[in-house]
Amino acid sequence: MAAQVDGAMAIVTVEGLEALLQAIQARGYRAVGPTLENQAIVYDDIESINDLPRGWTDEQDGGRYRLMRRSDDALFGYSVGPQSWKKFLHAPKLRLWTAERHGENTTVTPEASPNDRLAFIGVRACEIRAIEIQDRVLISDLYVDPHYQALRARALIVAVNCGQAGGVCFCASMQAGPRVKQGFDIALTELLDGGEHVFLVEAGSEEGHALLAPIPHRAASDDEIEAAAAVIERTASSMGREMRSDDLNELLMSNLEHPRWDEVATRCLTCANCTLVCPTCFCTSVEDVSDLAGERAERWRRWDSCFTMDFSYIHGGSVRASAKSRYRQWMTHKLATWIDQFGSSGCVGCGRCIAWCPVGIDITEEVRAIRGCDAAAEEPQ
């Protein structure tokens, strides 16, 4: 039987998913996906579905992440983990070029573009949206990041519709999920309730289609298609967080002197964790290093953040010296000025900045406080 074409749905079993993962690797992709490591579900190399966190889930809240056992064998029964796919596409640290002195001459060798073919297994709707946002920033304008572009162009995306919302998720508020709508090669919905553990699959590209074709599958019944829709519906209605988002640009930009900025500054550590875990934050800094003999120099790029003093250092000092001004920069950029700059919000509601803030500062709560509709949130914690 031929595989389903775009839009049509098929059912594969757990064994079928394993066959798909093997086919992806046989096609030359390096598969990376969720796996258990150090008491968390992180994205790393996987070879088989046995590497997936079968039967595990997570519990997340401001400044808190814990794993827990599920009562079933779900392979994707958790929400997003500590770091996003950004760590693969927009590397934390990258050498840009090397210069060497040979007597009178100096040679400069740019770092070669990577040619890895990455297959991202288990990408959530908010994460696809985040990748699209980084595409807009890094490769869709006058200046193109060749490293990102090389990896992105070859990357395969196997998406998963979320079967449950995490404690800090609010993708529904940001119109970024939980349903995967575009930007995938293959999309899965895990079905656990019908007595059989299966996946509803859909091809979203020719590559996805070609990969699915030889995998054993059957046509999805109307009941199964309905069951998958119900799973996503249930997820959408059980978001751990919520944030009204239609007026954020005006709200924040007309409240630049709101007292809440001073209050949050008493809690914010200016540690930068929120920006580094955020799947859309793209800021980097370059560092030049040279060796002792002055024969060799290298330029490195590394993740940076608007929470550091160096970030806004302009001759003689930092423009954003106070914690208040730095927190305000982060939040207004994510939720307001990003819209002017790139035509969309810089937030997809993944909740990482909430969970991985060491003191649990919650962007949705900060917005509520500025909106003034939650008197309780006005109280310092």
Add this chain to the structure above:
Amino acid sequence: MERVRPKLAVWKFASCDGCQLSLLDCEDELLEIAGEIEIAHFLEATRASVEGPYDLSLVEGSVTTAHDAERIRDVRRQSRFLMTIGACATAGGIQALRNFADVREYTAIVYARPDYIQTLATSTAIADHVKVDFELRGCPINTRQLVEVISAFLAGRKPQTPPHSVCIECKIAGNLCVMVGHGTPCLGPVTHAGCGALCPSYNRGCYGCYGPMETPNAPSLSAWLSKLGMDYDALKRVYRTFNANADAFRKESERHDQ
């Protein structure tokens, strides 16, 4: 034609020698350093000593005696560029715990004849006594950073020793945050980078060896640490280690010291 190599001096004040040893530990680079710099005064390595002035002085240790307070002024006079290395020199070191106590009581416990001991009531950073051109943090300093600052000095460029939080190094290294993921208390958010997030990489919380980061907010971190189960006394002690006398850490421990 032989180039004129800059002259290096290494000085020791009250310290454990660990930071000077870091220089000897630069095994691979040590010969190269010796090729680029004339090691003119370095008693830990050789008794032979060339007279000053020196182009680069590395100063280890804190000032704990009246004699040291004099000697550091002499070192400064002889040094074109003076760089302090390690927590003792940059913050007073672990021996600055005396600043929170009565040093006479300490000497009475430790020495058979405390009256032979001539010491100041405090242990203080070199920068409290003379102008310091650059401070390299850490207890001990990191050899990779030491080679970097010497390379930068030789090239006349800014060294890459960013003053932001350890968290940034931790995230760049791809570690799981032990505070969020395991509930392990960690000083990383208020601590100066430089170690490469060594302890969190081994699933331990940061001990603050590099002292306060550029804009530390210790009171907020303390509030969270107490939620994680640290009691009042533990909060005092957690800031009182190698950088106890660094401003932000001293204030935060004193806040928990009635």
